């Protein structure tokens with residue numbers, strides 16, 4: 196009991212050290228008090244509904260979990276309609292529920308795809324039905340044999356002119372749609388990617404709205420074999436019925452092909468889209484949403500770790516921040532060890548940077564869609580490439596970060612009751628879906644290769660975030676460029692930091708361009724040989740824009756002329772600047788070879804960089820608990836015995852263990868059957 200109250204005291208004591216207004220910081224993160232209030236209101240709405248209670252989740256098998264997932268899905272839909280909630284509110288409900296539900300792809304992909312690729316008449320027909328959940332949809336692209344390589348999908352949609360229909364066919368065994376969220380049980384319709392064939396000619400993959408199950412009795416229509424693909428890794432996506440489907444010459448009307456961009460007329464004439472990438476809008480949306488989701492995930496993981504490590508005590512080793520002078524009988528709080536701080540605090544900084552990246556990426560998406568609606572495709576390529584690069588980088592660091600947070604918490608970190616195990620299982624596949632994180636980096640690389648060429652021919656046409664390619668135009672001076680840092684404080688100058696990231700991107704892009712040109716160009720058969728460099732430049736670019744956007748968001752928060760919602764107090768700005776410095780410099784330190792291999796950094800700069808990172812990490816220590824409190828994740832959302840807001844970690848962990856069903860019996864099930872026969876094999880024993 197004494198230990199328990201010490202836990203609470205430790206967290207409360209840590210909070211007293213916070214020297215900025217936590218509410219002010221929360222407002223900065225979520226874009227103003229109105230957004231914060233709305234998020235709290237929505238999370239509370241979910242927390243009050245018994246169907247969303249998380250207590251028995253670890254003991255549900257896949258079959259029971261899917262049924263629960265369906266029940267949760269339908270309640271989610273009802274709440275959305277009852278309260279007339281918008282898409283952002285829906286996303287917050289999903290965040291609060293904290294599990295992937297069968298209905299998620301309905302709002303997350305089915306509706307956005309129809310909205311972005313359907314004609315006005317198609318939107319008018321399908322969207323009202325979908326918004327009232329009179330139909331429930333999913334997004335079926337991936338097949339058993341192909342996912343990344345969209346051009347080789349084997350499902351066909353063949354135009355049957357006599358009846359004005361498409362015949363959807365899984366031409367081979369490997370053409371079966373696979374992994375499709377919502378297809379296994381809940382959906383009535385799917386938007387299906389299939390190769391469009393007219394009079395024997397293949398026009399490539401297009402999107403079709405395909406009825407899957409009867410609206411009367413939910414039975415699959417004849418000609419469709421549909422089911423669930425089974426349990427998934429780490430027990431993740433347990434409530435989601437990712438499904439398969441095979442089509443056997445299944446007919447749908449011609450108007451079920453989504454025809455905003457490409458069209459097929461009654462007499463079978465195909466009109467191609469005015470721009471090959473016009474259909475990318477919905478993909479950009481999904482990737483932009485993912486970036487914000489990663490901010491929420493990593494900030495939750497760091498909240499749990501920071502709070503637990505503040506109350507966890509091990510050894511009596513003195514550290515600079517040891518509080519044993521006040522409490523001589525106590526061991527050291529684990530969070531005081533520099534090694535722990537060095538692992539944890541850069542991830543807090545990364546979480547803040549992810550929030551900024553999520554906001555800017557969403558603004559870019561909205562700008563893109565506004566442009567597209569008036570036929571302006573100027574930003575399409577850049578926004579698409581940026582969202583691909585960031586999706587790959589942000590989901591990579593969030594998954595790695597969640598696992599690091601688990602390790603930071605030692606043995607108890609491996610308990611389900613941390614709230615991290617479930618979260619980790621949910622984050623990990625984000626590295627694969629919406630584009631495999633390695634394959635996806637080729638998008639940004641291809642884009643930058645074009646930018647390098649543009650820089651040489653029409654430099655004024657280089658797009659804003661790749662302007663750095665201009666730095667390398669003069670090969671000779673670029674080869675001799677050196678980092679300007681002369682003394683350790685110079686590292687804290689945001690302009691110096693940005694120059695460093697720009698130099699690295701310019702070099703990697705130019706080197707890749709030279710290598711690709713020497714090997715015969717982007718379309719040559721040797722393109723795959725450059726995959727490793729594509730990954731490198733894509734992640735370098737993502738790191739650059741993340742550093743840039745975090746710096747810009749702080750500048751905005753400091754600007755007295757900016758909107759009130761964007762501004763923050765001087766105390767909050769001061770700590771944000773420290774976080775931004777830590778984020779930028781720690782990212783450089785983690786990738787140091789990239790900055791030294793062309794002698795851009797010299798050895799003494801490397802040393803002063805490390806010293807600066809160490810000092811920044813230490814400077815965060817007193818603010819860590821306040822910084823994670825500012826993420827504003829309530830206990831319901833964290834669902835964590837170790838990371839709850841009162842710090843009562845041991846008591847909560849104890850209480851949770853008592854709920855384990857095994858503990859309902861004094862003698863375990865299996866004693867008579869297995870244990871007793873073994874113990875008695877050699878006769879009765881009296882000791």
Ligand SMILES: Cc1cc2nc3c(=O)[nH]c(=O)nc-3n(C[C@H](O)[C@H](O)[C@H](O)COP(=O)(O)OP(=O)(O)OC[C@H]3O[C@@H](n4cnc5c(N)ncnc54)[C@H](O)[C@@H]3O)c2cc1C
Pocket residue numbers: 300334335336337341342343344373374375376432437624627628629630631633634723726
């Ligand atoms: C949880 C989950 C949910 C999903 N939900 C849906 C859904 O609702 N709808 C849907 O349509 N799909 C869904 N998917 C499928 C998902 O989008 C694909 O699995 C994903 O895009 C990866 O494609 P793939 O499976 O073909 O991987 P592959 O391309 O087969 O990748 C296998 C390996 O090969 C590597 N590789 C492949 N090509 C290259 C290359 N050119 N160069 C270098 N390396 C390469 C990859 O990096 C990877 O390591 C889901 C997947 C998961 C895991």
